[in-house]
Amino acid sequence: MRHTPFARALAACAFGIGLGLTASASAQDTVKVGVILPYSGPFADAANQLQAGIDLYIAKHGDTVAGKKIELIKKDTGGPAADVAQRAAQELVVRDGVDILAGFALTPEALGAAPVSQEAQKLMVVMNAATSIVTEQSPYIVRTSVTIPQVNTALGHWAFENGIKQAYTLVSDYALYRAHLRHDPAGQHGARPLGVRERHQAGLHAGVGLRPRP
Numbered sequence: 001m002r003h004t005p006f007a008r009a010l011a012a013c014a015f016g017i018g019l020g021l022t023a024s025a026s027a028q029d030t031v032k033v034g035v036i037l038p039y040s041g042p043f044a045d046a047a048n049q050l051q052a053g054i055d056l057y058i059a060k061h062g063d064t065v066a067g068k069k070i071e072l073i074k075k076d077t078g079g080p081a082a083d084v085a086q087r088a089a090q091e092l093v094v095r096d097g098v099d100i101l102a103g104f105a106l107t108p109e110a111l112g113a114a115p116v117s118q119e120a121q122k123l124m125v126v127m128n129a130a131t132s133i134v135t136e137q138s139p140y141i142v143r144t145s146v147t148i149p150q151v152n153t154a155l156g157h158w159a160f161e162n163g164i165k166q167a168y169t170l171v172s173d174y175a176l177y178r179a180h181l182r183h184d185p186a187g188q189h190g191a192r193p194l195g196v197r198e199r200h201q202a203g204l205h206a207g208v209g210l211r212p213r214p
Contacts, residue, residue, distance in 0.1 A: 031068045034075060034092030036103040036113060041079040046105040050127050073098060082112030089113035093120045100125065107131040114138045 035054070037047035054072070063070045073096050075088035085108065092098045093116060101117055102125040104110040110129040114137035117124035126134055126143040130151075135141045 029068055030071050031065070031100070032071045032073060032096060032098040033100045033102050034073050034089070034096065034098035036075045036077060036085055036088050036092070036101065036109055037105050038079050038109070039074065039076040043079055043105060046128065047076075047103075050103065050105055075103075077106075077109050080106045080108040082108040085109035085112035086116060089116035093122060098122070103127055104129045104134075107134060110134045110141075111137060114141060117141060 035051070037050055038044060039047045039051075051074075058070070073092060075092060077084045077088060085104075089101055089112070092101065100123045101113055104113065104124075104126045105128045107129045110124075110126050110131075111134065113124060114134070116122070117140045118138035122140060124138060124141045126141060126145070128145045129143070130146055130148050132147045132149060135143050
């Protein structure tokens with residue numbers, strides 16, 4: 001059976017609940033999961049897909065794990081805003097009393113919430129944000145998706161070995177963008193930057209083109 005990132009994420013939450021990772025979770029009948037995602041704005045589609053995965057998992061397997069009912073509390077970041085995600089995480093922990101933080105479609109969301117996870121000692125399930133450093137920000141973070149090097153390294157080697165010597169990438173201008181450039185493997189094959197073109201349209205920048213060294 002093929003396991004989706006959504007199923008792995010919910011399984012991670014279920015595992016945390018089953019082990020009783022927090023004292024509050026083990027002492028109550030309901031486990032609160034705070035879901036932080038960009039439900040509005042240009043990345044709403046990603047949030048909707050992640051939420052659909054959560055809803056589908058619960059519809060199929062129920063909302064009870066290890067005898068405890070799961071309650072979801074959703075927070076909207078509106079996009080890649082670390083400060084908004086941090087504030088949402090603080091509200092979820094302090095005001096709503098959540099036991100687990102989850103979601104995080106975008107790297108800034110994860111980086112913003114990580115200090116809250118560490119200080120409050122709350123399990124934080126990153127369902128998508130793919131910058132490598134995310135899991136280094138708190139010992140309570142588990143990621144159920146991928147990292148940029150996992151994708152870019154294999155693709156870069158394949159492209160070069162198949163005669164693709166020049167390319168431009170179009171990526172978002174935040175930590176994920178910088179990770180994309182840092183882990184571009186084309187330089188290992190003698191390629192060098194052709195140039196950088198940036199355009200401020202819909203929050204996107206054109207990335208670096210590559211050509212082989214003479």
